[in-house]
Amino acid sequence: MGNHVKVALVLTLVMLIIGIILSGVYVMTLNPIQKADLNAKFEAIKFVLTDPQTGQLLVNTDQIPETMAQLNAKIWKSDSSGVLYSNSKLPGYVLSPAYLFKGKNGENIYVITGYGIGFGGRVVTVASFIQQKNGFIENAIDVIDFSTETPGLGAKINDPDVRSRFFDIPNSGFKDTIKVNKDADLFPLPSNYKAEIPAYKKKGIVVTSDVMTGATITPRSVANTLNAMYEFLEKEVK
Amino acid sequence: MADNKISSWSALTAGWIRQNPTFVQVLGLCPVLAVSTSAENALGMGLATLGVLALSNLFISFVRNVIPNEVRIPVYISIIAGFVTMVNLLMHGYTYSLWLSLGIYIPLIVVNCIPLGRAEAFASKNTPWKSFLDGLGMGMGFLGAIMLIGITRELFDAGTIFGYRIWPAAYNVFVIALPPGAFLVIGLYMGLFKYIGRMRGQKRIQGSGESK
Numbered sequence: 001m002g003n004h005v006k007v008a009l010v011l012t013l014v015m016l017i018i019g020i021i022l023s024g025v026y027v028m029t030l031n032p033i034q035k036a037d038l039n040a041k042f043e044a045i046k047f048v049l050t051d052p053q054t055g056q057l058l059v060n061t062d063q064i065p066e067t068m069a070q071l072n073a074k075i076w077k078s079d080s081s082g083v084l085y086s087n088s089k090l091p092g093y094v095l096s097p098a099y100l101f102k103g104k105n106g107e108n109i110y111v112i113t114g115y116g117i118g119f120g121g122r123v124v125t126v127a128s129f130i131q132q133k134n135g136f137i138e139n140a141i142d143v144i145d146f147s148t149e150t151p152g153l154g155a156k157i158n159d160p161d162v163r164s165r166f167f168d169i170p171n172s173g174f175k176d177t178i179k180v181n182k183d184a185d186l187f188p189l190p191s192n193y194k195a196e197i198p199a200y201k202k203k204g205i206v207v208t209s210d211v212m213t214g215a216t217i218t219p220r221s222v223a224n225t226l227n228a229m230y231e232f233l234e235k236e237v238k
Numbered sequence: 239m240a241d242n243k244i245s246s247w248s249a250l251t252a253g254w255i256r257q258n259p260t261f262v263q264v265l266g267l268c269p270v271l272a273v274s275t276s277a278e279n280a281l282g283m284g285l286a287t288l289g290v291l292a293l294s295n296l297f298i299s300f301v302r303n304v305i306p307n308e309v310r311i312p313v314y315i316s317i318i319a320g321f322v323t324m325v326n327l328l329m330h331g332y333t334y335s336l337w338l339s340l341g342i343y344i345p346l347i348v349v350n351c352i353p354l355g356r357a358e359a360f361a362s363k364n365t366p367w368k369s370f371l372d373g374l375g376m377g378m379g380f381l382g383a384i385m386l387i388g389i390t391r392e393l394f395d396a397g398t399i400f401g402y403r404i405w406p407a408a409y410n411v412f413v414i415a416l417p418p419g420a421f422l423v424i425g426l427y428m429g430l431f432k433y434i435g436r437m438r439g440q441k442r443i444q445g446s447g448e449s450k
Binding site: 003006007010011014015018019021022025026029031032033035036037039040120145146147148149150151152155213214 | 306339
């Protein structure tokens, strides 16, 4: 009995000391972590509001948020549950809030955050959609959280080579949901596939197997996220 | 008792080559294989593991005499988990992009064999100072090994080291970035370490033979 009490006391004491040190580090890093996460979000929004072809901003410079207040002023839809739309079949989820920006020519540009399920957990993507007469064109994406994906494999999802494969997908591509080429029975790739990438996008096929060998689940999760975002926009924008 | 036999210098340097945790003890290979796709990732992972090793060894050695034998492993794991969480928080706050690219492998340092192995084999039997040096030395050995593999893989996969181009992209060997490439590189370095060890052993034998 005495030994059990001693074990319990020692364990409590050790955990208490670790807990105190840990809480100190937590308090110390709380602000830097919030700042780092927020900066990543601002950078992602600026990135997706840039035309990937020309490198020019799609909105006026003063529209790019640099503070939380400026960002909050751009909120288009929000929900206290944190989720604006979900499609568990994909699975793909749209997170709250969604933002609306006015383009240089007055067009609506929706900036949406969402996630799909990757190899290790959530893969969070920010994407911009430009409203057109007959639907939406997906402009660019930035994957802001892939911290549970495997380094060197799934974690390559935000490498410029990989990320760019998800840029500039027209509304025709989303009609029957977009898919990575392995899921669209386009594997192995034909020799002239690089020239055909824009045509594949029109059919909803995103070629990733050449730039992300050995990792299909992570790009699939991004495709599912974009599909959920498109469904959400079709439902909410009249 | 073990303290009398091991000098501080020996505690610090054992992990560099003689008992290198990666190439000689073959411990903690999972993160080495997964994270060593680039020199930057390898440096980040190596430094994180070094910090956890040195601090957990130090802390475990401080409390070694009060921890009941039957619960020592859960206590060691809890201490290591505490330091790993601290490293994770610090990297999230101050080195965001590195934290993002190392991903799940930072929390997984908790279950890496090296910190627990050193806690059980060294820190539980030696003074805090020597345990700290042992953790530091083993961490340096791990850092050196993962850096060597990371530099090699980045060089052959992308033709760069820390992003600086060394040779044109046309000469890249893509397989090096994939898991088989990691096994290939680590196997070659292990063979090299074994060969160096054997040559040094032969020289020592020859030297002692001549002196007789």
